[in-house]
Amino acid sequence: MKFIDLFSGLGGFHVGLKNNGHECVFSCEIDKDLRDLYESNHGVRPHDDIRTARESEIPAHDILCAGFPCQPFSLAGKKKGATCPESGRLIDHVVRIAKHHKPKFILLENVPNVLTIENGQFWNYVRSSFELIGYKMDYRIISPVDLGIPQNRKRVFILGTRSDVKNESFKWPSASDEGIIKVSLNEILDNSLHHKKLEIKKSDTLLLWQELLNGLNIETLSGVSIVAPEFGANYPENFVNLSLKDMRQYKGAYGQSLERCRTWSELLSHIPSYAQKNKKISPWILKSVRFSRNLYQENKGLCEKWSKKLNKINNSWQILEWRGDHTKHVIGNHVVQFRASGIRVLRADVAPSLIAMTPTQIPIIPSESRYVSKYEAAKLQHLHTLKKLPEKNNAAFKALGNAVNAKIIELIGRNLTSINSHASTINSV
Ligand SMILES: C[S@@+](CC[C@H](N)C(=O)[O-])C[C@H]1O[C@@H](n2cnc3c(N)ncnc32)[C@H](O)[C@@H]1O
Structure with missing residues (x-):
């Protein structure tokens, strides 16, 4: 036809x-x-x-x-x-x-x-x-x-x-x-093709998160995220009706004291961004906040020592969104994405959707400290027979993410x- x-x-x-x-x-x-x-x-x-x-x-x-x-x-x-x-x-x-x-x-x-x-x-x-x-x-x-x-x-x-x-x-x-025929992600990955190495800051952050997972020995991580700013925090889940004075008795992100805050804007700068809007913890993260506060209560010493080493410049690197193996928490056995909402850890058998709008979500293979290459992404779209792909990585991922x-x-x-x-x-x- x-x-x-x-x-x-x-x-x-x-x-x-x-x-x-x-x-x-x-x-x-x-x-x-x-x-x-x-x-x-x-x-x-x-x-x-x-x-x-x-x-x-x-x-x-x-x-x-x-x-x-x-x-x-x-x-x-x-x-x-x-x-x-x-x-x-x-x-x-x-x-x-x-x-x-x-x-x-x-x-x-x-x-x-x-x-x-x-x-x-x-x-x-x-x-x-x-x-x-x-x-x-x-x-x-x-x-x-x-x-x-x-x-x-x-x-x-x-x-x-x-x-x-x-x-x-x-x-x-x-x-x-x-x-x-069912093909696994491992069969698609090809280390010999040209790929981008993971930036040192990102690979160090993954190593640090692994250190925490090893120390915590959590039995099962299912459908929850570890939200590091909640280590030591106890501000109320909903504080829309509280006065500045009421709030001064609580602790903000990483246990920072709110005692000396003179204005709301000063106080909110010590509260994580997901709790600033409407002065309440956003519903999408509430379950994970509760989980993380409990985790801290049970492992105070470890969490405090660990959070001092965490790079706090990037908000989203302070949240580990676990969507991987429920019982074996080894980041290196997974695929990772640095997303705006957090570091997402996904099962290694299936790649996440390639999307056109944000090249920052290009999947990462942590065990090889590298990003998925555009050639591997082309295989995921069954477009590996194309003679040419866009030369620049971002343009290639945008086009592959748009493709059928x-x-x-x-x-x-x-x-x-x-x-x-x-x-x-x-x-x-
Ligand atoms: C969702 S993508 C389709 C991708 C395609 N099916 C593939 O397999 O790669 C939509 C495409 O429409 C193109 N486009 C947008 N506006 C257009 C227009 N007015 N005329 C022609 N193409 C247009 C975009 O540049 C983009 O490449």
């Missing part, structure tokens, strides 16, 4: 569908560097802005693919939905092109939040726009880890089938499909091929 690749980025749709023998006849991408890269990797020069792509200049095709920009819909973005002037309504251009060409299939990909934003109104708008021009719409939320690839990355895949095309035999890919996982597209494409050949047989009979 012939396909077009709208908002083509690195070409996740292209790689996935080409692996099934389909042919790309048009693509568009507004970013000049990505257009150049697409041309060198795939031999097709993308048009620039979808808004200026004239229907008559786009060749006829069987599959229209569009990974429309997700920033307005993702939970991490500003959630402006279709009202976002820059890219919220780019979907209208996809509908315009589909209305003119009437391809057999429309394949869209986005963050799952696209289904629920504005109480589902945006999704109703997208679905009814395609239904009005003669398509049956269906969708499935799929993560690469469901199909044997070690990356957690839930995305919604939306399939529109032209009303006259019989698609009863179409099946969304699943783990039990033929040829799906090519393995999922390959598997969807395989199932579309089987409906298409079935339909052609019926037509020729």
Whole structure:
């Protein structure tokens, strides 16, 4: 089949569908560097802005693919939905092109939040726009880890089938499909590829946290974070109704005395940032604050000695978000991310989602004191066959974080091929 690749980025749709023998006849991408890269990797020069792509200049095709920009819909973005002037309504251009060409299939990909934003109104708008021009719409939320690839990355895949095309035999890919092999993160990692070393300050901080874990001998760390500023603190969980005088009897972060604080702003500078807003501990961290205060009570000497060594310049390095092995607390056996909320320790079998907006969340392999390389990240997106990736690390991670996982597209494409050949047989009979 012939396909077009709208908002083509690195070409996740292209790689996935080409692996099934389909042919790309048009693509568009507004970013000049990505257009150049697409041309060198795939031999097709993308048009620039979808808004200026004239229907008559786009060749006829069987599959229209569009990974429309997700920033307005993702939970991490500003959630402006279709009202976002820059890219919220780019979907209208996809509908315009589909209305003119009437391809057999429309394949869209986005963050799952696209289904629920504005109480589902945006999704109703997208679905009814395609239904009005003669398509049956269906969708499935799929993560690469469901199909044997070690990356957690839930995305919604939306399939529109032209009303006259019989698609009863179409099946969304699943783990039990033929040829799906489970790959572990270890098999993806390749120390010989060029990678960035972890900064000394970060590796020292990880070593220090490990020292604490070894000393504490905690039986199980499940779903809680260790919040170091709570070592020695006893300020109330909610102090919105307390006076400055009442507060002076308590201890702030790391047991700092509040006794001499003359103003609220002076006092709040001794209270951790997660408790400053509305003068109460934010609910998302409350359970971990209680856990950490108990931990301190049971291990006062150790916690005090340890917290003197901790680098307190960076707020988020003072919180260890444990999402890893519940019983063996060895950071080196995990994958780590330095996130704005804290240092997150994750199981080493599956990589966290590669995301485009913050290159600071590039996964770290602590046992090798290094970041995951862009080549390994490309394998996590099934884009390892690309001849070229963006040269700069941040640009490469941004593009890879924006890309659709090519393995999922390959598997969807395989199932579309089987409906298409079935339909052609019926037509020729
Ligand atoms: C979510 S990414 C899609 C990535 C792609 N599916 C892949 O596999 O790499 C959205 C892409 O749309 C591009 N884009 C944004 N606005 C555009 C526009 N008006 N016309 C064409 N491309 C646009 C962005 O530069 C970005 O690369």
